[in-house]
Amino acid sequence: MAEGFDLIVFDWDGTLLDSAAAIVHAIQASCRDLDLPAPSDERARYVIGLGLGEALRHAVPELRESDYPRLIERYRHHFLARDHELRLFEGVPQLIAELAGRGRMLGVATGKSRVGLDRALAHTGLGMHFLATRCADECFSKPHPAMxxxxxxxxxxxxxxxxMVGDTTHDLQMARNAGVAGLGVGFGAHPAAALEAERPLACVHTPRDMARWLLERA
Structure with missing residues (x-):
């Protein structure tokens, strides 16, 4: 194995969990509930990884500030309605267990809320492997380096x-801002070309490629 890392931090949605499409659907459906024009798939996917309030303000900038709480409530309604259907990408449980078994410290840095991440960690059974986690409602949102x-x-x-392993430019910019290396995941929210423009160590294009790269080089 190559030089390796002591700590590997993963984004959650779009990196470990196949949830990008569900997030886009929830953003668009919540807009329709408020009789707002729904953002395009591209615009909705761009905000994935940010804290929920910040994400919706980017996706729907024309909304009055006083109406964002209602939009957030509708988003949560739509996302939670499909939350139980979401699955980890193929091979992720084995990858996380293998890295932990090799003595790597593992963490999560996510735009999810603490309640949302804790629910996801319990549902997937991965919580035992992550030594520390940070969420957008308890820290500055990406790409700030605080997480x-x-x-x-x-x-x-x-x-x-x-x-830092993530599927958005927000993840890779956070890594750069914190002075750490980044691995781009090109099968999540942001296109591979956008990730590669951030100059990560590499950009992988399938979950299997992510597992192979990490087990060989991390």
């Missing part, structure tokens, strides 16, 4: 020995 900085501080990891 990674707090995780590294909590786990005693050096930036030079930390890797």
């Amino acid at each position: 990674l900085e707090q995780l590294m501080d909590e786990l005693g990891a050096d930036p030079a020995r930390t890797l």
